[in-house]
Amino acid sequence: MTTEFDSHVRRMVAWHFDPDTGSPFWLERRPGLGFDPVRDVSTAGDLLRFPDVSEELRTVPVTDLVPRGLRERPFRVFESGGTTGTPKRIVDSEARGRMLAWARDRLTDLGVPAAGHWLHLGPSGPHVVGSDVARHAAMGGGVFHTVDFDPRWVKRLVGSGRGALADEYVEHLLDQAATVLRSQEISVLNTTPPVLEAICARPALHDLVRSRVKAVLWGGMSADQETIRLLEEEFFPQAVVAGVYGNSLMGVAPQRVPRPGDSHRCVFEPHPGTTLVQLMDEEGAEVAYGERGRVRLHLVTEEMFLPNVAERDTAIRVEPVPGASTDGLADIRTLPSLGRSEIIEGVY
Known part of the structure; x- marks a missing residue:
């Protein structure tokens, strides 16, 4: 990372420990x-x-997470999916919105319509x-369907x-999606690889998506290179x-624009202003x-300070694009277990 990010770290550490x-x-x-974080973190x-405090986010009173300097702002509480156990909670006011505005520019660079209606x-x-x-749709003046x-x-x-x-539940979801797609103009479909696979297994629904949708965004779960190729070239060309x-x-870490000579079909890029992702070996x-290494997250914003978080995923470290300082992440894979807990993903 750059000295600019180092300066950001110093400012935010001073803020969170004042x-x-x-x-x-x-x-x-x-x-x-x-x-002493203020003296020793530069x-x-x-x-x-810092210790990994992410396990404490499962039980901490969320009001304890709100910085005293921002008490006048409205905050929302969001939870993780619970893949590794009891959900973890974060608070957010404005920081994530700024990150999403940056991510929206990355997606439009890839060709995702800047305007239009979304189905999530x-x-x-x-x-x-x-x-x-919902905020992505609103930024482009679009309607958010879910x-x-x-x-x-x-x-x-x-x-x-x-x-x-579980399969029957997915079919229930697809029935509702078909109802929206038949009656509404949808430019962007956002979902997970398993749900896209289920869509492709229903010819009428697959044809509906192909005839109406201009961009298909996938996330929430990993996809290997062959799955990505099939989505791009065979199912949604x-x-x-x-x-x-x-x-x-x-x-969010959106896919970056592919470069000639890239050895990976999809390389993700974290937000350079607030997020550092390191890939670590077993010795740290x-x-x-x-x-390949395990994802180690450092989120450094005015609203949330989450350093040194060991995530459930591994990835391949990719060099930054020319002129950038942020490493890319490729071929994301979820660990089969953490400690004694088996990781169950389902469809998200």
């Missing part, structure tokens, strides 16, 4: 850190000194992705061996197909370009 502006969450933990590399076949409710997609979608129920069905009921990596904690060292 008694007048910091959150109760971090101010309470300062004495037990074993170092670069992005120093973020590795994914979680809403406490999950941040529904709010994200379908009731409870990924936690699907994960429970899959985890308890009731796969047939008429549309722009693009991936978005991210979650409630890290925000950053891997070299072209190698």
Whole structure:
């Protein structure tokens, strides 16, 4: 990362550990850190000194996460999907909106329509992705259509061996999507790879998407290179197909514009202003370009400070594009388990 990001880290650490502006969450933990964050943290590399507190986000009172310096702002609470257990909670006021404006520019560079109506076949409710997609649609003056979608129920069905009921639930989702697509003008479809696979298995619905939709966005779960090729070349050749990596904690990392000579069909790029993603080996060292490592997240915003978070995914480290400082992430894969917990994805 650049010295500009190092300066950002210093400003945000000073903010979050100032008694007048910091959150109760971090101010309470300062004495037990074993170092002085304001004095000892000067670069992005120093973020590795912090403990991974993400497990505490499952139970912490969300009001403790709001910085005292921002108490006059309205905040919303969002939850993770619960793939690794009890959902984690974050708070957001304006920071994510700024990240989404940046991500929207990246998507339009890929050819996603700047204007038009969106259909979201994914979680809403406490999950941040529904709010994200709604804001993407609104930025282009479009209408946001969605379908009731409870990924936690699907994960429970899959985890308890009731796969047939999970399949039936997906068909229920597709029935509702077809109703929207038959009667509404939809430019962008946003969903997950398993749902896209289910769409393609229903010829009438597949034809409906191909005849109406100009862009297909996928995310929420990983897709290998052959799946991406099939989506781009075989199933939706008429549309722009693009991936978005991210979650409630890290925000969004849209696919970057492909470059000649890229060895990966899809390379994701995190937001350079607030997000540092490192790929680490089993000894905790950053891997070299072209190698696979586990995702280590550092989110550094005025609203949320989440350093040194070990994520559930691995990825291949890709060199930044010329003129940029942010590493790319390719071939995302979800770990089969974390500790004693099996990771169950279902359809999200």
